[in-house]
Amino acid sequence: MIKRYFLPRPLHPFAWWGFALAIAVAASTTTNPLFLLGTIAVVTLVTLARRGDNPWAKGYKLYLLLGLFVVAFRVAFRVVFGGGDGPTVLFTLPEIPLPDFVRGIRLLGPVSLESLLYGLYDGLRLATMIICVGAANSLANPKRLLAALPSALYELGTILIVSFSVFPQLGESFLRVMRVRKLRRRQSTMADGGGRKTRRERLGVVETIIIPVLSDALERSIALAASMEVRGYGRSGVATGRERLTSTAAGLGGVMLLAVWSYFLLARPGIGPSVLGVNLLEAALLVGGVAAVVAALRMAGRHVRRTRYRRDRWGVAETLTVACGLVMALIVHYLRVIGDPTALNPSITPLVWPTLTFPLLAALVVAALPAFITPPPSLTAGRPTMEGVS
Template sequence: MNDSLHAQGARFRLPRPLHPLAWASWLAAIVMLLTLTRNPLYLGMTLGAIALVRWRWVSAADEAEQVLSLSPWRFGLIVVTTAAIFNMAMVRVGMTVIFTLPAWIPLFGGAWTLEALLYGALNGLALTGLFAGFTVINRVVPVRALLRLIPRAFYPVAVVISIAVTFAPTTLQQIQQIREAQAVRGHRLRGVRSWLPLAVPLLEGGLERSLQLAEAMVARGFASGSERTERWPQLLVLAGFATVVVGWLLQLVWKQPMWGGGLLVVGAATLLFGLWRAGRHHPHTVYRPEVWRTRDWLVTAGALLVMAAYLLPVFDRNTIFYYPYPALSWPGFDWRIGMAMLGLLTPALG
């Protein structure tokens, strides 16, 4: 029994926290991968990596205290089933017919194929992976740490986002407090009318919090209208963004990988430099700065390895794109891309 307790304690001994930028790079790799591929083999590897990282970082206590009542696995069950049935009902392409409805039935009449069912399920798996990846970030990285990653040139946007993302948790916490206070007074929720003692204090508390927040922001001089001395950093940001779009179009539409890749690199560098330069006009101090450690380099390198394997024309990128129409076929697999995808497991190490 002591051995089992020791094993459980070792499982829930969380690793040392990672830098928010390392987590952001890991999430960017997840989003890019799940956006590009519908290969079931690569999707399965991605979901397995997310599950392992979640198992390693999210403890049982965090699972019990999770505000969201919908876990990633319940979400996946609902979304995969819904997407598969919806795609099979809407798409009339495929050679493997499961059954056929009369053609006179509007919208649903015709052949329901296995290919459409599979492709809808793959889209649902991609959405499930995105949801699971964001839930991992939500559990392991504080909102305040994520907001620090926003360029300093957009600090008003960061403040507005921080207010928006904390609104729902604060409201849920206030609802729980009001319900507990009403329960002490003997009040029970039985119908629509019984919700009135809950709605009125909730509205009053929300208005009071809004007024206090507005007064605090005015007292701290939020968006007080500082003088703008330089325009060229903003022009650099716009030019970099336009260059990135042109490079992306050259790669995907006009099939010019060399010119497109070069413009992507130049545009990204110009965009980052413009944001850095614009942020110099908004200096700020941090009470407790985040420390960049060796494991952060490892996680970032793993994420960059995955993105390079998918974006650069080094490996067989044809295996990334899987399309089950018009007839089912076995998906391709490049072992080099599979090895590169092991970089998604780096947050689970240590």
């Protein structure tokens, strides 16, 4: 049983996204640098342990670098423009005087420890959220994520995959054309002693590079379209005009409701009656919008008689993974609402050394569990492929 559970397989992409987003939410409500660093460490551990070997999986390093850049940028911003200054001045830079109309902005001048720490904590929080998204992206193959979407969104996946194969091909034809162009140029300069510009040279970039590359791409896309047609693409899924109209209307209506909801949530919170701390207007808008969108997808998907090869299944491991993320988010939420908020947001003025309390430590341990309790990913490389042996 245990052995079977741990057989290598890719986890459902939604599980990784759920896990990573829950952690990102938890990280967004805290500025405790120790906890944030711990979160980054835990997410990195899970990613390294459970990512596959597709090209997207290798992108995690880039997200780490992006996080580092965000932190450095935030701190540098504080050095240059100041803000959140405290009494502990570390050093003073010569201040650049600015005209009166930009009052409130200061260039250089005294740099305080508090100001730098504000930048550091804030940057670290943003970096952690970015890294969480990066982890989800490397853990869950975006292609499989698209494959798990409702069938009404199928075309989106096709577009993505086709464009991913077109770009390397464009690159190849570009290199080939550049190489051939070099051949021509060499000859033409040789032919008239490298002096006067020949017509071939005057032809310029458009005719000699862009036209061959684009006509290549055009030929390829026609070939691809023919190939898709030959294999039955677009054969099923014929809805009547009225059904299409209904589903489009429902989709648009749902998106509009959600837009209004987000406006109320972000710009005018607290309008309307509330019961048990839940704002009724906001809740109604949210539920109505989601329901309309779901109905639209259902309607559009009903006619699609396409099936999916090796659909990812939701199993125990997926539930456990999402649960680990949710537990961490709940612990942080609990601390914020009922427990000790100073653990989440350590005070900077007066300066207090941040501490990792027991609940936070427990949250980190729970978040690290998926690195051990999920089945490992199935790798494609690693074992030698025997070509031509059947």
